[in-house]
Amino acid sequence: MKMTSIKMKKILDERLAGPEYKTSYKRDEDSYRIEWKETGQGITIKLPNVVAKYNQRGDAAVDELEDHILEALRIMNEEHNLSGMEKHIYPVIRATSFAMETNAGEKLVHKEHTAETRVYYALDLGKSYRLIDESLLVKEGWTEERIDQIASFNVRSLENDYKKDTVAENEFYFVAKQDGYDASRILNEAFLEEMAANAKGELAVAVPHQDVLILADIQNKTGYDILAQMTMKFFAEGRIPITSLPFIYEDKKLDPVFILAKNRPEKNEKG
Template identity: 80%
Template sequence: MKMTSIKMKKILDERLAGPAYKTSYNRDKDTYRIAWKESNQGMTITLPNVVAKYNERGEKAVDELVEHVTEALRVMNEEQELTGMEKNIYPVIRATSFATKTKAGEKLVCKDHTAETRIYYALDLGKSYRLIDEAMLEKEGWTHDRIDEIAAFNIRSLNNDYKKDTVAGNDFYFVAKQDGYDASRILNEAFMEEMKVNSKGELAVAVPHQDVLIFADIQNKTGYDVLAQMTMKFFAEGRIPITSLPFIYENKELEPIFILAKNRPTE
């Protein structure tokens, strides 16, 4: 029997039923919304996307969706505190086009990184995380410098294992731990310097999306082309894309590079 949006709505009504929630269906947009009755905080689900996943993966797709929605609603309804949770605070890299305010209008804590990227701060809650806003800082009496120092310390404590691949005489290293902070490791200066010291040629680095950090030890001109194609591919496939532009890492600075086919990059 073919799954439809209406049938999926009925499944979600059953699976997400609860006295504290309210649900609604927008027939025009084919979306399903579930929110807390008291605060009206919630999330909107695009039903055709869920139907497509169901047709491909069956009940498992619904199980994962329900788990994700339940966890997100739980986090929305909790008062998070920073004090006592210092070990769970990490920096996250986002594109400069990423929102600087929450949907509720609260200003997110962030700082400039490069022309392409910005640093935000996340409170890790296990299965999910929450970006830290100014109201949370004020409540705790914390400064921007303090949260930045804590986040920087925690990113240095993470494991930096990588996989290596050699293409056309150039070495590529991929950090993909899938812990939500792969791209954030670009902020670990000691790790960056270690990779620089061990590179034979010019060291380039890329953060195409949240769940990968790519180092490229460029030893010939072809290396730039390979890196450009690789970064673009990862950027297009990423769940949270960041930037398709790689950077040259030199003197502890990141310079975006615009790679022209068969040529050395122009900065």
């Protein structure tokens, strides 16, 4: 039996039934929304995406979606504090196209990073996290500088274990701890300096998506081509894509580069 958006809506209605929730369906947008009756806070799901996942993975895809929805609703309905939670505040890397405010219109705390990336801050809640907005800072009486200092300290405390692969005499290192902060490790300057000190050639770094940090010891022209292909592949497959452009790490700076086939990269003029 072929799954349709209407059938998927009925499945979600059954799974998410509860007196505290209100659900709605917009036929013209093919979207499904569930929200708290009391506050109107909630999330909107594009049903064609869910149907596609269901056709690939069956009930497991709906199970996973249900978990994500209930976790998101739980977080929305909680009162969050920063004081006493300092050890659970981390930086997260996002593309510069990422939203700068929440759906409710609250400005997200952030700082510029490179021409391709921006740093946001997350309060880790275990199975998920909440991006920190300015209203939370105001409530706590915290400054953006304080959030940045705490988050920077915490990212340095994360383990930097990696897997290594050698291709055409170039060495590639992959940090993929699946803790939500793999790409964030690009902000650990001590780690980058250590990798640069041990590199035989030029150190390149890439954050194609949230759940991986790629470091490359580029020792010949072929290495740039391999890195470009690798970064593009990871970018296309990532759950939260960031950028398909790698960076050259030089003099404690990250310069986005366009990699030209068989050539050394040209630095992005914006970098």
